[in-house]
Amino acid sequence: MTGLLSFLTDPWQLPFMQRAFLVAAVIGVVCGVVGVYVVLRGMAFIGDAVAHSAFPGVALAYAFEGNLLLGGAAAGVTTAVLIALVSQNRRLKEDTVIGVFFAFAFGLGIVLVSTRDSWTTDLSSFLFGQVLAVDSSDVWRVAGVGAVLVAVILALRKELVAVSLDRETARAAGLPVLRLDLTLYIIVTVTIVMSLEAVGNVLVLALLITPAATARLLTERLWAMTVLASAFGGVGSLGGLYVSYAYDLAAGGSIVVVLTGFFAVAWLVAPRHGLVARLRPRAGAAGAAGAAGAGAGSG
Template sequence: MLSPLDFLKDLLNPDLGFLPKALVIAVMSSIVCGVIGCYVVLRGMAFIGDAVAHAVFPGLAVAFVIQGNLVLGGAVAGVLTAILVAVFSQNRRIKEDSIIGVFFVAAFALGIVVISRAPGYAGSLQQFLFGSITGIPDEDIYTVAITGMILMLVVFLFHKEFVAVTLDRETARSTGVPVFALDLVLYVMVAVAIVISIQTIGNILVLALLITPAAAARLLTDRLGVMMLLAPVIGGSSALLGLYLSWSLDLPVGGVIVLVATAVFLIAWFFAPRHGLLMAYLRRRAVPIEGESDDERDPLTDASARDLIGTRS
């Protein structure tokens, strides 16, 4: 196994130019997914994240066939499908998860059909599904960096509104918050965050980058601000360590990054200071203090949308 110093030498080796590119894209996309993933976890949108990962596939396939930009192609497909879901979901006779299942699976099927017409179909499909650290063009680094900064700007501008809609949709709507527009923006953000991550981690595993770091951060803190700082740190660190391990042991980079992030989640699940399994066991064994209740309330979900909107500047 390579030492960290040897890995650093490989990163600086001009003959291995694809390696630092993969590291930069993996870390940047992990940070972006960590932030966006906080909203996904709080809203219970994991299924939407998985569906968006399928939805971007036809755009990637079309971009590959016409030799275009993969990130741009995937973003267009994901955004269009997200808009369709947001619009059709307004009909309350059919639940949102059913609408998602119809459109996103159809989009993935379309991608399979499109890419089957391209030369080298099998190899291309494997790269899309499982990721690859080779062949990343320089322009993709700039695309991911610029896209990530735009997403972070949107988070900064609409954070209170996103949280308000997440915690109490009806209260948010009654205070004049444009719930439908915010749903649409969040769907689009999820789609774009997934697109910029597919290059290294692949279409199948990309959901883990969106969910796992945010879920681990959720266990480690009761404060949303801290959660949104911890999640990208966990995601970026998982990408760095995962790439190092995959390069040292000659293993698939996407799979290793996901396993590292999952290991962090499991550590948090068992040993988190307040919500870990170990602390819950110790609390049950301890003699209850008079006046305390074993029924802990979650400060994140206790906040009201009206209070959040009332503090909007």
């Protein structure tokens, strides 16, 4: 018991771990809430596209010694708006448009990086995350931005769900589909850029998608899915940091591994949609069929 208490409390004695825990928890909760609408919309690909489209903005900011996160946010929002506008053309599917801009943005980022002679710690931390290096201003910035994002999502939750489930019906009902698309894309972009410092460009998609996908396996209700996804995101982020601290592992990767562990457990034991639940009725049906066959044979 003493060992467990020590494991839980020791990291909190270190100021840099306190800041890391706070940032990771906030990002985990916000990504969980936003990720619900990404999963419902079936737009996981947009998360990957935006994460990679931020890359050229970061590379450009690095080349001109600007703020990397602001550069990434500008590039990500620009790409998200272009995707939303071009995907209104019904001749093209949304994932096709996303693929075009995703490939272009990442290719542009590679071209920009190739103009530099060397990589630096700042650029590599953007790719792989450096949550242990956040300072107090980062904590306040993430908390403030996260609160605004969650407030906007909750205020528009009914409209966003309507557009996510059936765009044509939502359009026929008079909802501003393009405006809602732009709003959701920008929210996703800001969420991703906000999360880059914790897990980096390479792993940020897992933080956005995995908690919501886990919650999706466990419930059909939107409010319950939102609460569960935010809980999984927050607890998984904290758990990943504990694992990282205890075993001297990469923080971003550890967070993603813990979140994926939650998903694996839900996939196995979810009450209605888990593997065990789906196999149980089949086993019962097979037993009933065998009993019926035995009865017919004896007759």
